[in-house]
Amino acid sequence: MEATTSATSIIQQPPTLKLYSYFKSSCSFRVRFALHLKGLDYEYKAVNLLKGEQFSPEFLDVNPIGYVPALVDGDLLVSDSFAILLYLEEKYPQHPLLPTNLQEKAVHYQAANIVGSGIQPLQNLAILRYIGGKVGEDEKIPWVQQHIGKGFAALEKLLRGYAGKFATGDEIFLADLFIAPQIHAATTRFNIDMTRYPTLSRLYESYNELPAFHASLPENQPDAPK
Known part of the structure; x- marks a missing residue:
């Protein structure tokens, strides 16, 4: 794919940027969103988590822990969405992902960790399969709802x-x-x-106005069912 540039771009996108992603993965969604906001073109490398492709020898050579996303930039490999986002921020400074105000920057780190550590890991495929097998299929959704609710309440306060x-x-x-x-x-x-979380609901309305958000949605990815 050809590199894309804009009048505000500081560094030209190399043609070797590749993202290993699964369309439903919210961790991959974060990185897709950042790539689109920064105007960075990339090759989409689908990893089907339902089929267990994350445990294939080929993908374990990319990311030994067997998680998506993973980003390849030339001869450099970065895995974990938080690490990828910080890497993109330092190498591709167009459309900054962090404010300059230190207090606001701290808020962003906290909010990112509430989601990345306190919500998302507790709803991932491996956890839900474990709960379904050990506790019961009917307990999976209540489990997720409890932890999303706790995290969303914290975000509202933060x-x-x-x-x-x-x-x-x-x-x-x-x-x-x-x-x-x-x-x-x-x-x-x-x-x-979401009526219980008015601030988050308002933010989500703003996200829906952004072309970069829509380009990053699960249903708009190459591996999404048609």
Whole structure:
């Protein structure tokens, strides 16, 4: 694929950027969102988690822990969405993912960790399969709803006094990249009632106005069922 540039681009996108992704993965969604916001072209490398392709020898050579996403940039490999986002921020500074204000930056780190550590790992495929097998299939959704609710309540408190159109004002930054996919999963997969979270609901309306968000949605990925 040819590299894309814009008048505001600082570094030209190399033709070797590859993203190993699964369309439903909210971790991959975060990175796709960032790539589109930064205007970076990339090759999509689908890894089907339902078929166990993440455990294939080929993919374990890419990421030995067997998780998506993983990003290849030339001869450099970066795995884990948080690490990828920080790498993209340092190498490709167009459309910054972090504010310059230190207090706001701390809010973004906290919000990202609430989602990345306190919500998303507790709803991933391996956890749900374990709960279904050890506890019961009918306990999977209540489990997820409990942990999403706890995390969303924390985000509501954290962002109070900071949120504008986006998490800390009218520019989209790191926390938004974590929050947007999590709300999408919460509403489309886990039947979360968002009326309890007015700040997050307002943010989600803003995300829906962005072409980069729509380009990153699960249903718009090459490996999504047609």
